[in-house]
Amino acid sequence: MTNTLKITTARGIPFNVVAHQDDKGHWLVDFYDDRFHGPHFHPEFGQFVSSYYADTLTNGDDARYGLCLCGHESDWTLDAASFARVRAFLNAPAEGPVIERQGSSPLGAFNVALHQHLTRLGYRHRRVDAQFEDRGNGESGPMISTFPAYDEYKSFDEYVFATAEGRIEVEPRDQHFEAWVDQQLGAA
Numbered sequence: 001m002t003n004t005l006k007i008t009t010a011r012g013i014p015f016n017v018v019a020h021q022d023d024k025g026h027w028l029v030d031f032y033d034d035r036f037h038g039p040h041f042h043p044e045f046g047q048f049v050s051s052y053y054a055d056t057l058t059n060g061d062d063a064r065y066g067l068c069l070c071g072h073e074s075d076w077t078l079d080a081a082s083f084a085r086v087r088a089f090l091n092a093p094a095e096g097p098v099i100e101r102q103g104s105s106p107l108g109a110f111n112v113a114l115h116q117h118l119t120r121l122g123y124r125h126r127r128v129d130a131q132f133e134d135r136g137n138g139e140s141g142p143m144i145s146t147f148p149a150y151d152e153y154k155s156f157d158e159y160v161f162a163t164a165e166g167r168i169e170v171e172p173r174d175q176h177f178e179a180w181v182d183q184q185l186g187a188a
Contacts, residue, residue: 004045005089006034010079010129010149016045017086019054027054029090031069033076049076058090065148079129079149080164081110110151111162118160123153 005017014034022028029052032045041047050069057067067083070076078086109115109125119125129149153160154173161169 003089005086007078007082007085009077009082010127011075011077013075015049015078015082017089018045019090027090028052029054029057029086031076049073054090058087081149084164109162110149110164111166111168114160114162114168115151115153118153118155121155123155123160126152126154128152 003019005019006014007017008014016032016034018030018032020028020030030045031049031051032042032047033049034046036047037043065083066080067078067086068076069078109127115125127149128151148163148165150164151162153162157173157175159171159173161167161171
């Protein structure tokens with residue numbers, strides 16, 4: 001049995017996620033870049049990117065940082081929301097031979113209800129993609145620091161941040177500091 005999921009990352013990269021069993025009964029998850037098709041690629045799914053055991057992706061509770069599928073290709077990274085959809089897909093019971101779910105929320109926000117509420121109140125929305133930084137050196141090898149993706153909403157007096165894992169934070173804006181930063185950037 002093969003189950004498939006079609007997702008599009010926050011960067012607009014379409015992936016086919018294919019869950020299937022190997023000959024020993026272990027569940028594997030293959031990721032394909034759906035932008036590339038042709039004689040050297042899978043005829044239905046596109047260019048093969050990487051494969052994981054399903055247990056590797058579903059064990060643990062920390063999906064807030066996304067998943068790097070191939071270190072040398074930045075397009076082959078799942079943002080936190082896309083990775084959360086993959087995990088939900090892998091944890092859901094199969095609904096027939098093929099499971100297809102498309103993209104993120106219709107508004108592209110992690111929390112649709114919050115997005116609708118805040119934008120109605122005049123908040124400005126901005127998506128901030130997950131960031132990855134290699135802080136390693138030649139002796140220790142790679143040490144990847146990750147900063148999860150989030151939605152930022154800005155009003156006159158406060159910021160609201162919503163993350164893929166459902167956390168919501170509210171912070172007051174410091175108008176004086178922001179004016180100083182704008183002044184410094186304008187002088188540079």
